[in-house]
Amino acid sequence: MAAPRVKPPSSTSPWAWLRVLYAVLALTVFAFPGGMVDWLDERNASGWLSGPLALARGIDAASAAVGVKGVGEWLRGRFATFIGDADT
Amino acid sequence: MLFPTIDFGLFFAFSFILVWGLNPYNTVKKYVLLALSLAFYASWNWRFLFLLLASGAISYVVGLYVDASAQRPFRRLALGAGVALDLAILAYFKYLDFFIAQALNLAHMLGFDLPLGFVNVTLPVAISFLTFHAISYVVDVYRGRIPASRSPLDILLYVSFFPHLVAGPIVRAHEFLPQLASPRRAGDFSFGENMLLILGGLFKKMVIANYLAVRFVDPVFTDPSQFSRFDLIMAVYAYAIQIYADFSAYTDIAIGVAALLGYRFPQNFNQPYRALGIGDFWRRWHMTLSRWLRDYLYIPLGGNRHGALATTRNLMLTMVLGGLWHGANWTFLIWGAMHGVALVLDHAWRRSAAFARWGEGRIVRVVDWALTFNFVCLTWLFFRAPSLDAVGQFLGGVWTDNGAASTMPMVVLPLIACGALTQIAPSRARAAIGVVLDNRGALASAAFGFVLLYAIIVMAPSTAAPFIYFQF
Numbered sequence: 050m051a052a053p054r055v056k057p058p059s060s061t062s063p064w065a066w067l068r069v070l071y072a073v074l075a076l077t078v079f080a081f082p083g084g085m086v087d088w089l090d091e092r093n094a095s096g097w098l099s100g101p102l103a104l105a106r107g108i109d110a111a112s113a114a115v116g117v118k119g120v121g122e123w124l125r126g127r128f129a130t131f132i133g134d135a136d137t
Numbered sequence: 138m139l140f141p142t143i144d145f146g147l148f149f150a151f152s153f154i155l156v157w158g159l160n161p162y163n164t165v166k167k168y169v170l171l172a173l174s175l176a177f178y179a180s181w182n183w184r185f186l187f188l189l190l191a192s193g194a195i196s197y198v199v200g201l202y203v204d205a206s207a208q209r210p211f212r213r214l215a216l217g218a219g220v221a222l223d224l225a226i227l228a229y230f231k232y233l234d235f236f237i238a239q240a241l242n243l244a245h246m247l248g249f250d251l252p253l254g255f256v257n258v259t260l261p262v263a264i265s266f267l268t269f270h271a272i273s274y275v276v277d278v279y280r281g282r283i284p285a286s287r288s289p290l291d292i293l294l295y296v297s298f299f300p301h302l303v304a305g306p307i308v309r310a311h312e313f314l315p316q317l318a319s320p321r322r323a324g325d326f327s328f329g330e331n332m333l334l335i336l337g338g339l340f341k342k343m344v345i346a347n348y349l350a351v352r353f354v355d356p357v358f359t360d361p362s363q364f365s366r367f368d369l370i371m372a373v374y375a376y377a378i379q380i381y382a383d384f385s386a387y388t389d390i391a392i393g394v395a396a397l398l399g400y401r402f403p404q405n406f407n408q409p410y411r412a413l414g415i416g417d418f419w420r421r422w423h424m425t426l427s428r429w430l431r432d433y434l435y436i437p438l439g440g441n442r443h444g445a446l447a448t449t450r451n452l453m454l455t456m457v458l459g460g461l462w463h464g465a466n467w468t469f470l471i472w473g474a475m476h477g478v479a480l481v482l483d484h485a486w487r488r489s490a491a492f493a494r495w496g497e498g499r500i501v502r503v504v505d506w507a508l509t510f511n512f513v514c515l516t517w518l519f520f521r522a523p524s525l526d527a528v529g530q531f532l533g534g535v536w537t538d539n540g541a542a543s544t545m546p547m548v549v550l551p552l553i554a555c556g557a558l559t560q561i562a563p564s565r566a567r568a569a570i571g572v573v574l575d576n577r578g579a580l581a582s583a584a585f586g587f588v589l590l591y592a593i594i595v596m597a598p599s600t601a602a603p604f605i606y607f608q609f
Contacts, residue, residue: 063157063323065579066397069332072583074150077590088143124595132348132548 081121082109138180140390141343148177149394152299156398160320167290167317170298170398177299178263185261188226193293195222196271200278200292204285212279219275227268230260235465263303265462269429270296274310276433283311291317300395304606306388306405307425309432313400321399329582330571331393336589337567338389341559343597345552346383349375351600352546358521361531366538368545369531375549376521377514378556381409383605384423385559408560410513413505414487415479418513430459448484453477463520468528472519479512 078085086109089102112118138144152173159166179186199219206212234255244251274295278285286292291314301308357364357372364372388405395402405425412418419427435455441448453474460473486492495501522528574582 063153063160063399066323066328067153067157069328069579069583069586070150070153070397072579073586073590074146076583076587077594080587080591081594084143121591121595128595129598133546 078105079108079112080117082112082118083122085109138177140387140394141339144180148173153397157323160399163317163320164290166320167294171290171294174294174297174299174302178297178302181262182259188261188264189267189297190293192223192226192267192271193289193296195219196274196296197286197289197292199275200285201287203275203279216275216279220272223268223271223275227264229256230258230264232461232465233258266302266305266307267296269307269426270301270310272433273307273429274314277310283314286314288317298395298400300391300398300400301402304384304387304391305423305425306391306402307429308402309425309429312403316400323399326396326399326401327568327571327575328397329574330568331396332574332582332586333567333571334389334393334396336586336593338386338393339590340386340593340596341382341389342386343593345555346379346386347598347600348548349379349382349552351598353549354379354521358523358527358531361527361534362539363541364534364539365541365543366535367543368541369535369539371545371549373514373518375553377410377517378553380517380520380605381406382556382559387606408564410510410557410560411506412509412513413502414509415476415483415512416487418509419476419480426459430455434458449481452480452484456480466523467525468519468522471525472516475512475516475519 082105086102086105089098089105092098093102109118138148152170155169155173156166159169175186175189178189196219199215199222202215203212203219206215234257237253237255241251241253274292277283294317295308295310295313298308298313354372354376357368358376361369385406392402392405403425405423407421407424409418409422412421435451438451438454439447440451454477456477457470457473460469460471460476463469463472487496518531519528522531574585
């Protein structure tokens, strides 16, 4: 008789790892959407990234609308001022 | 494609799905990993892909020949030819212009001209690490530590695997090749611990190393004559923290990324600035390089088997060549020689009757630590300065004070303190937190990971310095 298959705990499954990784990346993009928009914009000279760029701009707008983008920018600015690095 | 960039974040997210999705089909997965590694390398300069392929091909053929040769002289000949080919490629790209310059200088001093010209070739990214891996494989086969691989795919993947490709850690053939034999098990790794390793690496690089470089160390080393004695001395200490944060960050991220793909890399740093003695320092700093130099250079030279004089010669040769490996410049050579002399003295001290009597005393240990740390910092001056003239200018400024007022930004001291904390933090803390995260489940890990990454991005400066070890 074959042994019953035992599902590994979630922490040892790569698909659980995948959920965590993608969640962290997605949340970070939502918190700081400007970086992704700039990154896509720089590489979109021939227009082949128009779709992802439109999506990133949508995320940017949504993040700004709920105030998440503003909080990230404000915190970065405050930290830079705090350590005397406002010009960078 | 640097680690702390959007490019690499997307590349890794894509690679992760592919690698684990193909995990049951090990051969297909290895082909995909090889393709990903070649794409990673090509993102710098695709023209040098041939180097990667040539290095893998040389290692594969030499390994097979060494393994098949029953007669010892032929095995040795094949090994010598393989190692010489690897070193010739390295010498051409990295050292030829340096040696031509020395020959021209010497000829000029002796009053005649040599018909030599510089080759002016671009230094390919990762060539030094590539050479280390290639030599490790053929020597391990020669020593019977591993059988020659019948799979060119495995050898190509070993030399080009993207997490270690550019700046290490140096993973030896017998540590990596057996891992390619079967599908990987995620259960062999702690996700939480490796996520923390990667995020810790991002903090060390993006916050500590970048701020120290951009705000203080780079300006001071660019023109030391504009800075006070205090600033010059602090810049050396700041560079000691910067290079540790920078290089250990790269290898921490590499080790974490490899683990999340199911491959184990050796540890590369173990709180090196806690070292008591230079020998101890090299057991804690760039540990994979130290072990490589010991196993593939120092021991073949004779190690400590032929008396004190031969041991001294072998230590000096190993450290001078180790210094020269970092770059074709007298500054690196002198850096290596200083460490060589210090290692010889350290060996003598630890074998002395005085050490046996007082070596374990608290005061001697404190003095041992202070001497070691300050000596290592002094040698970093040679490592960081672009030329011996610049070292002279720097030390001249320390002597005369340059008549300048201190302009060290306030942020430097907290950053140095942060760097110091990494040296005294309990080494098991990361593993313990990792276990807690693993047990709490995906939601807790995602929340924890996001909060840490958010904090790092808030603190990181807009201007980034390149990884120091990329140039090697």
